Amino acid sequence: MPFTYTLLHQDGPARAGVFTTPHGAIRMPCFAPVGTQATVKTLSPQEVQELGAELILANTYHLYLRPGEERVARFGGLHAFMGWHGPILTDSGGFQIFSLSALRTVDAEGVTFQSHLDGSRRRFTPEKVMEIQARLGADIIMALDECPDPLDRSYNEQALARTHAWAVRCAASQQRPQDQALFGIVQGGVFADLRRRSAAFLVDLDLPGYAIGGLAVGESKAQMYETLEVVTPLLPADRPRYLMGVGAPEDIVEGVARGIDLFDCVLPTRIARHGAIFTADGRLNLRNARFADETGPLEPGCDCYTCLHFHRGYVHHLIRANEIFGLRLTTLHNLRFLQRLMAEIRAQIAAGQFQAFRAAFLARYLGESV
Amino acid sequence: MPFTYTLLHQDGPARAGVFTTPHGAIRMPCFAPVGTQATVKTLSPQEVQELGAELILANTYHLYLRPGEERVARFGGLHAFMGWHGPILTDSGGFQIFSLSALRTVDAEGVTFQSHLDGSRRRFTPEKVMEIQARLGADIIMALDECPDPLDRSYNEQALARTHAWAVRCAASQQRPQDQALFGIVQGGVFADLRRRSAAFLVDLDLPGYAIGGLAVGESKAQMYETLEVVTPLLPADRPRYLMGVGAPEDIVEGVARGIDLFDCVLPTRIARHGAIFTADGRLNLRNARFADETGPLEPGCDCYTCLHFHRGYVHHLIRANEIFGLRLTTLHNLRFLQRLMAEIRAQIAAGQFQAFRAAFLARYLGESV
Numbered sequence: 001m002p003f004t005y006t007l008l009h010q011d012g013p014a015r016a017g018v019f020t021t022p023h024g025a026i027r028m029p030c031f032a033p034v035g036t037q038a039t040v041k042t043l044s045p046q047e048v049q050e051l052g053a054e055l056i057l058a059n060t061y062h063l064y065l066r067p068g069e070e071r072v073a074r075f076g077g078l079h080a081f082m083g084w085h086g087p088i089l090t091d092s093g094g095f096q097i098f099s100l101s102a103l104r105t106v107d108a109e110g111v112t113f114q115s116h117l118d119g120s121r122r123r124f125t126p127e128k129v130m131e132i133q134a135r136l137g138a139d140i141i142m143a144l145d146e147c148p149d150p151l152d153r154s155y156n157e158q159a160l161a162r163t164h165a166w167a168v169r170c171a172a173s174q175q176r177p178q179d180q181a182l183f184g185i186v187q188g189g190v191f192a193d194l195r196r197r198s199a200a201f202l203v204d205l206d207l208p209g210y211a212i213g214g215l216a217v218g219e220s221k222a223q224m225y226e227t228l229e230v231v232t233p234l235l236p237a238d239r240p241r242y243l244m245g246v247g248a249p250e251d252i253v254e255g256v257a258r259g260i261d262l263f264d265c266v267l268p269t270r271i272a273r274h275g276a277i278f279t280a281d282g283r284l285n286l287r288n289a290r291f292a293d294e295t296g297p298l299e300p301g302c303d304c305y306t307c308l309h310f311h312r313g314y315v316h317h318l319i320r321a322n323e324i325f326g327l328r329l330t331t332l333h334n335l336r337f338l339q340r341l342m343a344e345i346r347a348q349i350a351a352g353q354f355q356a357f358r359a360a361f362l363a364r365y366l367g368e369s370v
Numbered sequence: 371m372p373f374t375y376t377l378l379h380q381d382g383p384a385r386a387g388v389f390t391t392p393h394g395a396i397r398m399p400c401f402a403p404v405g406t407q408a409t410v411k412t413l414s415p416q417e418v419q420e421l422g423a424e425l426i427l428a429n430t431y432h433l434y435l436r437p438g439e440e441r442v443a444r445f446g447g448l449h450a451f452m453g454w455h456g457p458i459l460t461d462s463g464g465f466q467i468f469s470l471s472a473l474r475t476v477d478a479e480g481v482t483f484q485s486h487l488d489g490s491r492r493r494f495t496p497e498k499v500m501e502i503q504a505r506l507g508a509d510i511i512m513a514l515d516e517c518p519d520p521l522d523r524s525y526n527e528q529a530l531a532r533t534h535a536w537a538v539r540c541a542a543s544q545q546r547p548q549d550q551a552l553f554g555i556v557q558g559g560v561f562a563d564l565r566r567r568s569a570a571f572l573v574d575l576d577l578p579g580y581a582i583g584g585l586a587v588g589e590s591k592a593q594m595y596e597t598l599e600v601v602t603p604l605l606p607a608d609r610p611r612y613l614m615g616v617g618a619p620e621d622i623v624e625g626v627a628r629g630i631d632l633f634d635c636v637l638p639t640r641i642a643r644h645g646a647i648f649t650a651d652g653r654l655n656l657r658n659a660r661f662a663d664e665t666g667p668l669e670p671g672c673d674c675y676t677c678l679h680f681h682r683g684y685v686h687h688l689i690r691a692n693e694i695f696g697l698r699l700t701t702l703h704n705l706r707f708l709q710r711l712m713a714e715i716r717a718q719i720a721a722g723q724f725q726a727f728r729a730a731f732l733a734r735y736l737g738e739s740v
Contacts, residue, residue: 039688039695044675067687071663075681083679293441305414309453311445317437318409324694325409 003181003208005240005261009350013232013259016349019209019240021087021139022179023079026054028240028261029345031252031338032089034269037062038072038082041269042328043335045084051304051332052339055087055140057264060132061096065115065122069135077137089140089264092129092170092185095213095245098147106146108162126169130182134175141180142211143170150189150219160194163187164201171205181208183242189214190223192230199234210235211242212260216251225254232259249278249341249365253358256345268338272330275319278337282365286330291316298329304336305329373551373578375610375631379720383602383629386719389579389610391457391509392549393449396424398610398631399715401622401708402459404639406432408442408452411639412698413705415454421674421702422709425457425510427634430502431466435485435492439505447507459510459634462499462540462555465583465615468517476516478532496539500552504545511550512581513540520559520589530564533557534571541575553579553612560593562600569604580605581612582630586621595624602629619648619711619735623728626715638708642700645689648707652735656700661686668699674706675699 002022009016019026032055033040033048040048040056048056058078063069075081078088094111097104101113101122110125126144133141144166146159167184174182184202188194202210212231215224228243235241240261246252247265255263268278275287279299284291286298297307298315306315306329318326341361348357372392379386389396402425403410403418410418410426418426428448433439445451448458464481467474471483471492480495496514503511514536516529537554544552554572558564572580582601585594598613605611610631616622617635625633638648645657649669654661656668667677668685676685676699688696711731718727 037687037691037693038684039693042694042698044695044698045679066691067662067683071683074663075665075683081681081684081687083684292437293444295445309415311451313437313441313445314408314451314453317407317451321407321436323407323409324412324697325414327694328412328414 002178005209005238007237009352011349011352011354012257014256014345014349014354015259015261016346017240017261019261021181023085023087023139024054026087027346029252029256029342030055030262031247031342032057032262032264033335034059034264034266035082035084036266037066038078040335041273042324042331045082047305047332048084048335049086051335052343053086053335055089055262056084057089057091058082058136058138059093059096060090060129060136061093061100063090063136064093064132065117069132073135073137077135079137087140088138090133090136090138090142091244092133092142092144093124094145095147097124106162108165110144111146126166127173130170130173130175134180137179139180140209141174141182143167143182143184145185145187145213147187147214147217148189150214150217150223152189153191153194156187156189156191156194160187160198164198167202167205171207183207183209183211185211185213185244186231187214190219190227192227195227195230196234199231203234203236207239209240209242211244213244215243216246221251221254224251225258228255228258228260235259247338249338250362252338252341253345253361256349257354257358268334269331272334273327275326275330277330278334280361280364282367286312286316286319288316298333299337302333302336302340304333306333372548375579375608377607379722381719381722381724382627384626384715384719384724385629385631386716387610387631389631391551393455393457393509394424396457397716399622399626399712400425400632401617401712402427402632402634403705404429404634404636405452405454406636407436408433408448410705411643412694412701415452417675417702418454418705419456421705422713423456423705425459425632426454427459427461428452428506428508429463429466430460430499430506431463431470433460433506434463434502435487439502443505443507447505449507457510458508460503460506460508460512461614462503462512462514463494464515465517467494476532478535480514481516496536497543500540500543500545504550507549509550510579511544511552513537513552513554515555515557515583517557517584517587518559520584520587520593522559523561523564526557526559526561526564530557530568534568537572537575541577551578553577553581555581555583555614556601556605557584559584560589560597562597565597565600566604569601573604573606577609579610579612581614583614585613586616591621591624594621595628598625598628598630605629617708619708620732622708622711623715623731626719627724627728638704639701642704643697645696645700647700648704650731650734652737656682656686656689668703669707672703672706672710674703676703
């Protein structure tokens with residue numbers, strides 16, 4: 001089997017394991033930086049690799065619209081096109097259609113939408129999304145799903161029926177199962193019965209991995225964590241579990257505590273471009289005038305390029321002066337922060353110390369007393 | 371002497387030599403990338419070094435306004451602040467005052483101007499500019515000069531008197547002559563008699579280097595080249611000659627042919643951020659739709675990171691998608707193009723083949739038949 005999840009350590013619901021793909025193994029729990037348009041914003045693929053990332057995500061919706069999946073295929077697929085030779089995951093485009101594009105209309109067969117770039121009318125069906133992702137050539141591909149407001153029960157009920165039917169059609173039309181692992185997406189909003197129904201339905205399809213979608217989009221953190229507690233016990237232990245669109249450090253730790261193996265999010269790179277950085281003591285915004293004269297690294301003890309070479313005051317200056325190099329430096333730090341966090345999480349699970357680590361990390365990161 | 375120009379080879383007026391500074395030797399002819407705000411836009415200092423650059427320029431006007439020269443000094447000077455440990459040149463701020471700031475008024479003592487950032491009223495005198503540059507700590511510093519329209523004779527006559535008086539005051543007030551080489555700036559527009567008067571006046575000051583200012587700002591290329599032919603023979607052979615603000619490949623080759631040793635310009639980095647690249651066959655703009663499907667490097671035979679790793683079609687995609695990594699890739703290529711050009715120029719001068727090289731380069735770059 002090209003795609004195998006091997007569970008190495010378990011510490012309560014928290015899992016440490018390895019997922020194999022044609023472009024390499026991925027140690028889990030894992031955070032995947034997002035390269036929406038076939039580039040992790042501001043960074044070279046070499047830098048992303050040096051950060052320790054073992055998987056990156058790219059967005060089907062964006063690449064379909066520009067440069068087009070046929071063009072990417074002519075360059076030899078995403079790996080060759082963007083010069084990233086490790087594992088890649090592409091999403092289905094569903095989330096972007098429901099958040100970015102105008103005038104979408106959903107029917108049983110698929111979804112019609114307008115491009116956010118030029119207003120052109122486009123249509124995604126499960127079969128079309130499988131064809132696009134086959135051409136892009138990622139190692140992990142996602143089923144087309146509908147992404148409703150997680151708090152709207154009646155919409156979630158209707159959407160779930162479509163999401164399930166589309167998952168069946170994605171599995172049936174997948175073109176390259178030996179090269180690409182198709183993950184199903186459990187939906188159902190914050191409603192436990194819907195989530196259970198969705199997990200049961202998708203597990204029956206016997207897919208190589210499962211995602212939990214429709215979270216971190218409006219519900220409370222408590223509702224998100226409760227939903228994870230409902231879903232992960234229903235997923236097979238020998239398949240990775242992917243919590244889509246989640247990248248806040250506290251949510252990663254709480255997700256791992258509930259059995260999640262894989263995360264992705266634009267958060268670390270997006271906030272970096274606004275001057276905000278992760279530290280073990282919480283987020284800081286380097287635009288703040290108080291950093292103008294500060295010597296020393298962004299975070300003491302960090303081994304990223306930024307922290308090894310530059311003072312906080314210099315990065316503050318670059319951010320204030322709208323210099324691109326400043327965005328690179330904060331992006332490098334934030335992604336390295338998460339890679340160090342994931343390595344620490346894996347080590348703590350292996351040592352059977354994850355619960356103590358979780359409590360100490362959250363107390364410090366969230367600024368609560370231990 | 372900390373600052374020594376050693377002439378190694380001469381081929382007609384073209385010179386190859388080495389200029390020593392406290393932060394290392396600079397092989398000349400040399401092109402210095404511009405790091406206006408203490409960063410060569412989009413690049414890390416490590417990348418700039420790997421490109422082969424041996425000198426970079428930073429702008430006194432910008433750094434005085436933000437983050438302020440006192441702050442830079444507290445971080446240990448520009449080298450430590452920006453993490454560039456090779457030679458640095460700072461300009462005097464004169465050119466920026468006359469091109470960027472509003473409501474400037476010049477008098478015999480100095481120039482009063484408004485900050486382009488916040489409108490605050492500021493004043494530069496020769497003494498103030500020497501103090502600012504001492505705090506910034508560059509290896510090469512420039513005298514304060516007035517930069518008139520090169521075609522306006524009466525303004526040039528008035529301005530020249532001030533520029534000369536200010537050069538005397540800069541030399542008298544320079545604070546760290548052992549650490550910083552003060553270069554004078556020959557002005558006089560396109561008027562040969564004024565240029566001769568200016569060169570003679572400044573040579574009498576016995577400065578460690580001489581710049582030619584006020585060119586590439588409105589006159590024709592023929593007028594620029596003629597002005598160089600007037601000035602360089604009047605400058606001492608044992609001091610470097612710096613043509614300020616010139617970076618088009620054809621102008622570099624023509625400048626070297628007239629005895630210039632040093633160039634700087636924002637051109638290669640600025641056009642890169644608009645998608646334009648240098649090649650031996652002239653400039654190309656990668657935004658053009660015809661590059662969308664092109665495989666192969668930006669320029670065949672180029673050894674830059676971009677050309678070694680990415681297709682033209684990928685860089686085209688990044689530029690079209692407004693991705694910062696695209697700006698990095700074109701910037702790396704353009705600066706490497708100029709460093710390779712300078713290395714080739716030095717080798718051709720050493721071999722006594724510069725005139726033949728010049729003719730062949732210009733014919734190909736400008737698209738003329740040989």
